[in-house]
Amino acid sequence: MSFWHNNWSYIMAKYIQSLALLRNCLFVGLLLTLLIDSEKASAQFQELKSEKVTPVTFTADIFQSGGSPLKKFIALTFQNEKKWHTYWKNPGDAGIPLSFEFFSNEEKIDLKALEWPYPKRFIEKGDMLAYGYDDRYTFFFPLNDDTIKKLKGKNLTIKSKWLVCKDICIPGQDVFKGRFDNNLNLTKNSKKVSISQGALNEAFLGLPKKIPFPKNLVLNLHKKKNSNELYLAYYFKQKAGGSSSLEVPRNNNILTPFPQSPFDFHKEEVISKDQATQIKMKVQWDGEYMEPPVDFPKNSVFEKPYLLRFLYHNAKGPVGIVEKSFSGFLPSSEDLKPEKKVALNKSSEKTEKNITSPYASAKSKKTQDLTNVVKPKKENLLLTFFFALLGGFILNFMPCVFPVISLKLFSLLKQKEMSQLSIMKHNAVYSFGILFSFLVLSFIVLILKSSGEQVGWGFHLQSPSFLSIMILFLFVLSLNLFGLYEIRTPGGKVIGNIDIDNSYRSDFISGVLATILSTPCSAPFLEVALTFAFTSSFPVTLLIFLSVGLGLSLPFLFVGIFPSMLKLLPKPGTWMEHFKKFLGLSLLLTSLWLFDVFQTIVTGPMSSTILILTLILTFFAFYSLKHMKLNKIGNLILILIPFLSVLYLVGIQLNNSKDINSSSTAVQKTANHPSNWEVWAPEKMNYYKKEGKAVFVDFTAKWCFTCIVNEKLVLQTKEFAKLMKDRSIKPLIADWTKRDPIIGNWLKEQGVFGLPAYFIQTSEGKLIHLGETISIKEIKNHL
Structure with a gap:
């Protein structure tokens, strides 16, 4: 005890000295670590500043692809030092994509x-996601004839900028200089990177190609609960008898x-x-940072559809670019019933090396999955032609063609005194005008189908240029019927004295006009024939269209063959002068209807204002020609002004056609429908299907x-509204006034x-097509 008492002070002093020594050692060790790290970073930075070591270099070559015709490209090949990476178009959480500028003699x-080549995925410090490139990678820039002319015999300068990262990130840039001779051979001023034509060809073939969207991939855009945060949710449906796993690229x-x-x-x-695997990807809405700002949609529907593109990787299947258009988003998917989904496995290096590239297959066939649609049985060809003939005949009694049919009937009244041969000739020319128009329509359908465009009955009325011409034409005809001027009109008469002129040209024009105005209407039996026409070969399409035209002209052919039928019509008299005004009013109302369609299709008020001004100028021109005595130059000016005005309007619409075609009208609710109707979208149908709710779509x-x-x-x-409410049916509206790829593709499917x-x-999710005519009773029967 006395030992501890006498040596306690000594022991404590040694202990304190030991702690101080340990503290000093830890401090020195920490200081050395920081010095080493900072020295490494400093050395790395100094290495980058020195001209001896550059983490990214690039060169340019001329590359010529195979095939016919041969195409030439400028190929930019980049080479990164080991473990350094640059960034793709979408750099990820941080980063800047590569950029390129080309100059020909400073121009x-x-x-x-x-x-761009396929990028790799990098996880940087701080768990930051990045997409980019390491090692060697090549970009290809196609050269057209005009560009080749600018480059021949000229100096070529290429400036490229990038952000390159390893342990640190630094911005970089480099300049390539060379010269083309007159044969487009490129002489380089320096050779920092070399690559063979074989390696360029391999890189060219390895570029991403567009592939069909995978049938078993389900991809939806959702909104998180109580938040404006969006996320993509996707999974793979298990195929019957197929593998239950999908390998993910490493x-x-x-x-x-x-x-x-x-x-973002x-x-x-x-x-x-619950044994179901789903992949989610957070999507941040950056609309408020755009110029002008785009507000987050409150009704789950975007102002216009967004076409999202993805690089699709499947370690056991094809890789390539897939696309899907989104017109809106769905509620959170957390409460949706789980489906049987494919399990996801990590791929091995061996499997990933065997990925099938999209360019390995020469062609891909487009297929349509219509197994869940209740449709009429496929009719034989003769019955389809009969339906087309009958549908065309019924079109004569539809409101679309009433103004033109009335004009033709008006002319028939004056044909009573003609010989049977003359009556037959006039009606035959009218019928030929109809058949010729359907012949032209069938060739237009062929051209559009060959170019991949959407086609359908009445599709020409989705063109503002066509509408503006039709509005002006009908307006001019209405002025003629009101007696503002005298010209030969469809039917072969002179307005003012009701004299008949044997003008076959007017009969032909009347047939063309009847065809144009008949296409917005559908009729019983017509839909079956048209569906067969738009999905068949061109000869079948042509015959069906001609059958519809023959049906439309059938009543007048009968009158030509049996002229005694004209006795059923009332005798000519003074009442015909009043009937002219009525026909003029019907054409004027048709013009107003088409103008309403025109206003819906065009973007902004400018086109509508120009069209109204054109109509006013047209009225003034004809009024002046009748009531004012001007010389030939004055009359020519009066006619040219509205003509040039409509040409200017058509030019504007043709220039804006890309914007019009890319916009969506599915997101607009028509004023004719009550507020309980929701805007249609494919995602909404899928959502209500999973919720187990019935849907009616118009x-x-x-x-x-x-x-x-x-x-x-x-x-x-009220009966329809009560049915929707009592059966808890969700009514959806899709407005196809404008050309809309989402609606068009869905209907085509x-x-x-x-x-x-x-x-x-x-x-239960079964889709039933009701046809072109509906009734409350029919809807109840299907429910």
Whole structure:
């Protein structure tokens, strides 16, 4: 005890000295660590500043692809030092994509690259996601004839900028200089990177190609609960008798999104729940940072559809670019019933090396999955022709063609005194005008189908240029019937004295006009024939169209063969002068209807204002020609002003046609429908299908007369509203007044090529096509 008492002070002093020594050692060790790290970073930075070591270098070559015709490209090949990476178009959470500028003798030229090479996925410090390139990679810029002329015998300068990262990130840039001779051979001023033509060809073949969207991939855009945060949710449905697993590439996402404002995409996250695997990707809405700002949609529907593009990777299947258009988003998917989904496995290096590239297959066939659609049985060809003939005949009694048919009947009244041969000739020419118009329509359908465009019954009324010409033409005819001027009109008469002129030209024009105005209407039996026409070969399409035309002209052919039928018409008299005014009013109302369609299709008030001004100038021109005595030059000026005005209007519409065609009208609710109707979208149908709720869908358009009639007689009635409420059916409206790829493609998948179109999706998910005419009783029977 005395030992501890006498030596306690000594022991404590030694202990304190030991702690101080340990503290000093730890401090020195920490200081050395920091010095080493800072020395490494400093050395790395100094290495980058020195001209001896550059983490990124690039060169340019001329590359010529195989095939016919031969195409030439400027190929930019980049080489990164080991473990350094640059960034793709969508750099990820941080980073800056590579950029390129081209100059020919200091004159800047605009070259657009083909699809960039496949990027890799990098996880940087701080768990930051990045998409980019390491090692060697090549970009290809196609050269057209005009660009080649600018480059021959000229100096070529290429400036490229990038952000390159390893342990630190630094911005970089380099300049390539060379010269082309007159044969487009490129002489380089320096050779920092070398690559063979064989390696360039391999890189060219390896560029991403567009592939069909995978049939078993389900991809939806959702909104998070109580938040404006969006996320993509996707999974793979298990095929019957197929494999229950899908291998995920080791260094890539399954879906790598291309940049698309106003969306900011984040990392893929694999979520497993109740033996079901789903992948989610957070999507941030950046619309408020755009100029002008784009507000977050409050009604789950975007102002216009967004086409999202992805690099699709499947370690056991094809890789390539897939696309899907989104017109809106769905509620949170957390409460949806789980489906049987494919399990996701990580791929091995061996499997990933065997990925099938999209360019390995020469062709891909487009298929349509219509197994869940209840449709009429496929008719034989003769019965289809009969339906086309009968549908064309019924078109004579539809409101679309009433003004023109009335004009033709008006002319028939004056043909009573003609010989049977003259009556037959006039009606035959009228019928030839109809058949010729349908012949032209069939060739237009062939051209559009060959170019991949959407086609359908009445599709020409989605063109503002065509509408503006038709409005002006009908307006001029109405002025003629009101007696403002005298010309030969369809039917072969002179307005003012009702004299008949044997003008076959006027009969032909009347037939053409009847065809044009008949296409917005549908008729019983016509839809079956048109569906067969739009999905068949060109000879069948041509015969069906001619059958419809023959049906439309059938009443007048009968009159030509049996002229005694004219005795059923009233005798000519003074009443015909009043009937002229009525016909003029009907044409004027038709012009107003088409003008309403025109206003819906065009963007902004300028086109409508120009069209109104053109109509006013046209009226003034004809009024002046009748009531003012001017010389030939004055009359010519009066005629040229409205003519040039309509040409200017058509030019504006042709210039704006790309914007019009890319916009969506599915997101607009027509004023004719009550507020309880929701805007249609494919995602909404899928959502209600999973919720087990029935849906009624109305595909309509302002140019569709039959649609308007059905709305008045059925869809806007109290009985229909009560049926929707009692059966808890969700009514959806899709307006196809404008050309809309989402609506057009969906209808095409269901085998529908004209309006109106009505569908019921039952609570079990079965899709039923109701046809072009509907009734409350029919809807109840299907429910």
